[in-house]
Amino acid sequence: MLRLIVSRIVGLVPLLLIVSILTFGMLHLVPGDVRERILGFEATPEQYEALGRQLGLDQPFLVQYGRWLGRALQGDLGTSYFNSQKVTDAVLGALPVTLSLTFGGMLVALAIGVPAGVWAGLNRGGRVDRIAMFMATVGQALPNFWIAMLLLIPFAIWWQLVPATGFTSPAESIGDWLRSILLACIALGTSASAALARQTRGAMIDVLQRDFIRTARAKGLSRTSITYKHALKNAAVPVITTIGFQVNALLSGALIVEQVFGLRGVGSLVIESVRTQNIPMVQGVVILGTLVIVSVNVLVDIAYGWVNPRVRAS
């Protein structure tokens, strides 16, 4: 198990390196002169040159990348084009909002999707199954920001059960934090739960047809025991993979849903940075976002190893 964890973490290094080269390279393809955007149109050639030196634009690409990487390893992802704000600070400042939404949404999705999927899988073909799967199919088709809009109006505007906007840090008040992300998490979780429910149901049905379930029945085990001991753990294998994918989808969804609630998370940061072509900021968001996703994937892999001894061994 330890070996699995170590190998997964070591495996991250080349992955992150490739991602960083990709983003660094890609974002340096931006047409036009960066300096123009920073200095405006009235700057002198001397100013241009000085800024070029300051940004290291006079160096070859690899040197630029090497410098950037060196600093990035020390936690410095560069500085905004437009002021002295550190990219790392800006992104880390925005992450709590986005991560709250992502993982809150995941929690909602798990709480709805997994039981619904198990239930539907156990009652394959029954009414519960048909209703659950119909809802899941519809749920998958709902844009989460639309759900967010629809939730916002009654709950936050008419009845004011939760604030319509604003994020409270969990460090300040857990209750306020929950309130500030609740609607967004429900909006995000709804569509994610649909995918999760379908996947769980499929996994459940698949597992229930396996030979070892027949063995378990032939052993005279109770249905409860067969369902919860023998079926669930095996059904968890594909479901856990789905969770990995869903975290990625939820993070993306959070970027948009943030806008509905006017929460200043990574979404606002990146949208604004795209609009102003603040490349270091976009780059920082992509890199740190990737770090989040791959960290989650490592956790997913570890969980995967826990339910699937085969993975652990290899």
Add this chain to the structure above:
Amino acid sequence: MSVLLDVADLHVHFTLRRGLFGQEKVIVRAVNGVSFMLQPGETLGIVGESGSGKSTLGRALLRLVPATSGNMRLDGREITKLRGRMLEFRRDVQVVFQDPYSSLNPAMVVADIIGEPLTLHHGMRGAARDARVGDLLEQVGLGRHQLERYPSEFSGGQRQRLAIARALASEPRVIVCDEAVSALDVSTQSQVINLLEDLQAQTRVAYLFIAHDLAVVRHISHRTGVMYLGRMMELGPTERLFEAPAHPYTRKLLDAVPVLDPAVQKRRKAARRNLPVVELPTPTRLPAGCVFHTRCPHVMDVCRHEVPEPVPVQGGGWVACHLQSSGPKLAGRPLDALG
């Protein structure tokens, strides 16, 4: 008789990588120094348990996996190192696989499946091709009207007939039958075996008949080779090999196959030696010396260190066993053979 196929000291090794960075290399010696010859119109049976390398041997012969070392000659022509499409070689050596379901492309109709080699090797197209495919279908006991059907519309036995028709299409000299009847039910199996025998009588095609079912091999083969963990342990005329096996492993295999006479079988069962259960060696961790020594009831010191060389056996063929070369003998015959 002339030699059609000559395989000498064939090795097929695979490399697996393990560990964090794939730093641990594990070499799987799937086929480990196998030699034999095949004559036109002959059936050579290859028997062995799973992991014995018999299928890999067939695939190496078909050039589906590369040989690590050794030589294969077809009609005296070196075929081990052929490159490219090898059309001429492909025409001469064909295959019938075990699984009649996955060996036929589900997206193609019969005419295309069987017609493909006709187009490739004989340039036949259109009506001419279809006519020839029809002939082939009739030859294997199917009807011309089935030209436009998909493989999924046939039963297991019929599919195996289709696979045989495809193999025949290029008019090959050798057909590798890789467990060709193993997946079939008994009543269908006998139909296919009879078909193979009839075709051989008509076309003098040679079969390399790979199977785990000794009874089938005994029935169909002229000569039989026994493989264990990548090595050929014994090879000889089928009747001799089955009636007087020279290798303890051959004997063990033969003893393990139940016979249909309950009285006889009960006697054999009572006579079995109840050896302790051991973990079987795998192709990744081959025992030193004779690969069979870990399971051999007659194991001698020499078996643990030296790989036995093939020695001729009375009644035809050869065997690679120290008992036959350096073991104790009685009246000029190895002790074990007296059983």
Add this chain to the structure above:
Amino acid sequence: MSRAATGVAAEDTNAQAPLTGFARTWRAFLQHRLAVIAAGYLLVLACVAIFGQALLVHDPLAVDLARTFEAPSAEHWLGTDHLGRSTLGRLVVATSVAMQAACLGVGIAIVLGAPLGLLSGYFGGWWDRIGMRLVEAIVALPALLVPIAILAILGPSLTNAMIALGIANSTAFFRLMRGAALEVREELYVDAARVSGSGNVRIVFRHVLPNVTGPLIVQTTLAFSYVLLAEAGLSFIGLGVQPPESSWGVMLATAQRYVQQQPFLAVPPGLMIMFTVLAFNLLGDGVRDALSRAGGVVRAASNPGRVPGAGATRASAAAGSVATATVGEQPASGPSVPQALLSVTGLEIRFRGARGGELAVVSDVSFDVPAGRTIGLVGESGCGKSVTAMSILGLLGDSGRIAAGSIRLAGQELVGLPESALNGIRGASIGMIFQEPMTSLNPAYTVGNQIAEVLVRHAGLGRAAAAARAVELLDHVGIPGARQRAACYPHEFSGGMAQRAMIAMAIACEPKLLIADEPTTALDVTIQEQVLDLLSGLQEQNGMSILLITHDLGVVADMCDEAVVMYAGNVVEQGRVDDVLLDPRHPYTAGLLASMPQNLPQNRPQSRPRHHDRSGRLTQIPGRVPPAWAWPAGCRFHPRCPYATEVCRQAVPQMVAADDRRIACVRAGEIDPVAGWRA
């Protein structure tokens, strides 16, 4: 048991008019009502996208500042927006934009991802490794950030957004095609094509490509959903379609802006997105389903022989013929045997078909298993032997049931027992082992755990005691190093060891009866020998009875005291094993024996069985075992029987007992069942 359902499909298509793969898929698709509706909806949507603007009553760009934010009315069916434009009109324009955008995005994704993935998967090697690393890297990026980063370079616009989404989504196609190509590459038919002389190009285009188009279509529909949702999201946050261009996302952004003035504005575009994505998803589901139903024939049926009771769940018009089968008639009393431990009488098992209706797959089956004896249930696949065995434990699954007959264990009637009572018997009085020991063990738990579980359940042992007993049991069934092996997972066992572990589990509670369903079929002969010896040894020690289900008559000869031969859901012959094997009385038994190549020991027996002919050719039984829905009237064997007469075509043979034998053949006694096969 549900695998059985697909196992027969191959058989039934043979009887129907030949269908091309496409036609079959199409027909399967048409049965998917929701998917057909979805396809219709998308077709309408495509027409709206292409022709809609021409048909509109209202110019979608016609501003009417006097009539802003109107609710739906007869004139404006969906109301008006902030500039007094018809929402319906804008929706039509938006549909056109969305569809074009989606086509562009998906097109880019396919063109970029599919060919590369196909080649990468087919050829493998370095390119594949580099490609996969790149794809892994892109996949590790937060999904929407890739398009956003690309938009940072190209600037926000619809085309750029679509390029971005296309690139981001191309990885899905890359991975799909790579996976499919990898899978297909391993298929035997690709090897066969190579042996036929096909080059790589030909293999890729003729063999690989046609077999991956199905998944490709499914992925395409999913990609449409993804791109539509992502486009809406990007437009919503202002990075996609730019107003005054209209798209669903832009309309939602507008709706959000004017939510105080007219909340209804959010409804039409949202529903439109929902319905369209839903339609694509349903279409994808339908296509996937249709493909797996049509193509699944190939995949599911590629495990021939492994499917116990194949032919079980198929229902069709032919079910009518089943009605002639005799049901529930009490058979003549069996041969004189010691007190029966298990007594099966007049058993009939029916399965619900996929299209409704019920089909008897086993009928009028009776036999006894005396205490301490081994009874072999023999027959080819599809004869109903496994189903019979499963029915004893009440394990027929949801679609099967015992329709008639009785199963008594030591006098206790098992048919109709409630589940909880059966659970007390399963694993306790009756143990069971299966054909595939590897898949019959739960991969997620250690072997020791799974054995201990039975003991906790039935023997009332505590966890620790059960674990200790599990080790003893493993040792007892001859597993070396039992203590360490108990802590191992099934995948760390070889097939033979796993079957020993299964046996340990089955005998843990010292059952009176062990049902062994093809226990050695998946094993090598030398291992088979050991397992059979183990079973015999255990039987000697604790005197349990064994019901052995097998197709291998050699195993019957080795193990059994008595043989029960089944054909097409009926018992055709039954008797002492020497009698049945050496002197078969039923033509089927005789034919079966004659068609088997034989391995006789070197020291030949004095008496060679009569049916054994070493003249050269094997005896052939024409045809094959028909599937349950195609069972003929009269004697079910008559179409294949060389002795068949008109009587056989009509009369259902009854079980007749004579000299410890029971034979169900109308012509029993008048014929020599061996001689006829020689002709």
Add this chain to the structure above:
Amino acid sequence: MSVARFGQCGSRAVAGAWHASPCTLVMLVCSALLAACGPVVDRDALADRTIRFATYQPLITFDPHLSPTGPTASTYLSPVYDGLTAPHPDNPYDVLPALATEWRWLDDRTLEFRLREGVRFVDGEPFNADAAKRNLERMLALNGPRRNTMRSIREVSATGPYTLRIALYDPDPTLLRNLSTAPGLMVSPAAFDHAALDLNPVGTGPWIYDAAASAPGDYYRFRVNPDYFDPPGEDFGELEVIVLADGRTRLFSVISGQADIAIIGPPEADHAKRLGLELARRANRWMGMTILDRRGELVPELADVRVRQALAFAVDRQAIADAVYFGYASPAVQPMAPGLGYVPELDDYYRYDPERARALLREAGVEGFSFEVPVGSAGSPDYEAIQHYLRQVGIDMRLVVMESGAYTAAAMARTFPVNTIGYPNYDPDSRHLAIWHTQSAFNPFRIESARINELADEARFSLDPELRARNYREYFDILGREVYSVVYLHVDDLAVYDDRKLQGVRLGAYIDPALRDIRLRRTTDCPDGSAAC
């Protein structure tokens, strides 16, 4: 399997954490839902003494000498910095004393300031003539975006510890006002070389920026400066500026009590009023198009003045003001609001008259033409409406929606024949230099209009109000009749606030409230006497 089984998570046969987890999750989420469904906490109680202002634009830089003027400057710089002068809240052409207590023109090219004594920057450095001189010199040397507004300054000298003299190249009637904007704000000379000055201001203002408690881009907190030279009284509060990109969200933030005052757009205004919130409004900007390509290089038709006039006649301004701006705008035909540069006669000249527009086009021999217009995404509805009206007279205006950065850049390049920037509707001197002067940034085609330049040059180098009024009247008369810019509306800036908590709210010269003037209501001020406010 039965539905009921599902609930048996805790049954004895089940052991191990996994089995319990679906149940645990359900319970966790349920408790979260319960916890979250209580009433919204009364946040006023938590931060009673803070004025929370929700705006749309994040800080660009706290370094005034590198900052543009405009809303971000007045939102973020004005709390922490003072200039020599301060803008007059009601009169855009007048200033109030600030760090300078009085000033006088020694001649029309020399201005002398008397500086306030005893003022210290928040880092403890004293403010004096030397500090002021070094600030102005730094500003000139740094060449920031608004240096051009100070281009008349020739030399700055400290003639005493608290007297400062500024020598000019030319007479400059706008200097005093410009000194109150960003480039004229005073930074502690000790902080000049701080690399992070752009995020850590060191000024003399009534508030001190609390960097530790702020999240740049998200929210900015300002503490009251206890040593401010002009103590504002105890009803003065702490300040928090919250950035919310979306107007609707900003309104919600006031509704849910997260902000006390917010910039909103016209769509939100009525909703805010219905909820009983107060609205502050001020018409600061005009909405319309400036014709960049008056020589017709890109669009030949635009060279004809009749075509340009047609653009002005074709649009129903009132309808747009009512429908798109919900009444928070008024029809206008000229850039300047009443005051300097306003020409009353023009108001009668351009009325909504599509017939006239068509006739003019016919006269010009133009039969339908098209041109492209860059529009910021927020301004899109306005131009979609205008597009509709222009189409009625046969003009095909195509909108190209752009992000703000690209949009401003496009307005200064020869890419489009017009721009749609909404300039302030006062201060003709600056507008001339920015828009219509031959060398203006927003005059990329370098179109020269001798008479206009002449009128403006005379006016902007003159300290004579009469002459300035006369010249600018003629200037804008020409501009109006020859349609250098087509003006459609003067648009209100809007701020919504909670008057139970705040008083003294009015909008400043840009789209932002005059933050320094806002006072907290004391409990006794509450209309209903409740303690909530």
